[in-house]
Amino acid sequence: MYQSPIRKVQILKYQEGQFSQRTDYLASEEPLEIQLSFGATEQRMQRSLAITMRTPGQDFDLVYGFLFTEGIIHQRSDVIQMRYPGNQLDPEAQENIILVELHPHTNFDFERLNRHFYTSSSCGICGKASLEMVQTHVHFLLDPQNPQVAPPTLLRLPQLLLPQQSLFGQTGGIHAAGLFSATGELLLLREDVGRHNAVDKVLGAAMQKHGFPLRTEILLVSGRAGFELVQKAIMAGVSVMAAVGAPSSLATELAEAHNLTLIGFLRNGGFNVYTGKERILGT
Structure with missing residues (x-):
């Protein structure tokens, strides 16, 4: 059953002293459960890994990016297949579950992953622990x-980026992540109601199309640059990341530690360079 990324609703609008009935369009938000099938051929296990709220569409890109930036897979060949297993109890939710068949040689400690799992800067893990955790999953060194x-x-x-954000144009309530060449050519664009998901989707698409590292590309996000987004960029080998909004202090520390060029407030004809100024011509 196809899930539209946009929902049409009827609203009451107040403008210029009068109320009127209008049709409005909202970004869809649905849960996605990621299940893993893993282990040796004769000892396969199936577990639920995570549930994330996302805008339906490009779900496989999202899962590829999520699994990579969480350190579960390192290349596309680590995944045998992804599929929607369906939901017999709730047919309307059959596209809200994805089962990932991992290659038998893909090694990770599921219980340890469960204990230390985190996806946002509000998870309660202190800055030092977060930085050290990212360090254990980084595989690419960046050329300064x-x-x-x-x-x-x-x-x-x-x-x-903005003219290509079709969902944002219709709803005004969705994030975007774009991957550009160093000369400014738009290579990939993904949108989602969640900032993390938009980045995971664009990195997942890049993983399937080009592979990592993305040393010559620029990652642009439509909102702020939080720690977790910078973490994802570094893990994919991105050298330059720009945000329309502000970076956080921990994001800046992480970027500095890994030689990532981090740019914030990219709007209105200007920008701030927080780290990695060596890659910006004229500095």
Whole structure:
């Protein structure tokens, strides 16, 4: 059963002193349960890993990106297949579950993952522990001199992203993540009601199409740059990350520690360079 990323609703609008009935469009938000099938061929286990709230669409991209940035898979071949197993109790929810068949040689400690699982900066893990946890999953070293990016190229990125944000254009309530070349060509765009999901979707699509690391690409996010988004960028080998909004202090510390160029407030003809200024031409 197809789940639309947009829902049509009837609202009462107040404007210029009068009420009127209007049709409005909202970004859909549905739960997605990620289940894993893993272990040796003769000892397969199936467990529920996580439930995330997302906008339906590009679900497999989301799961690929999520599994990679959580350190569960390292390459596309670690996944044999993904599928919707269905839900006999609730047919309308059959696309809210994805079963991931991991390769028998994919090794990870599920119980340890369960105990230490985290997805946001509000999880309660202290900054030092968070930084150390990311360190254990980083596989790519970044070249502090490459890519070289010109300021006019950076200034164009939000202008190139916004017209392609079809769901945002219809609802006004959705996040976007875009992957650009160092010369400003839009390579991939994904949207979702969750910031983390938008980044996971675009990285998951890149993993399937190009593979990692993404050393010559620029990642742009439509909101702020929190710790968890910077973490995902670093794990994918991204060298330059830009945000329309502000970075957090822990995000800046993480970017500095891994030689990531972190740019914030990319809007209205300007931007701030918080770390990695060596990659920005003219600095």
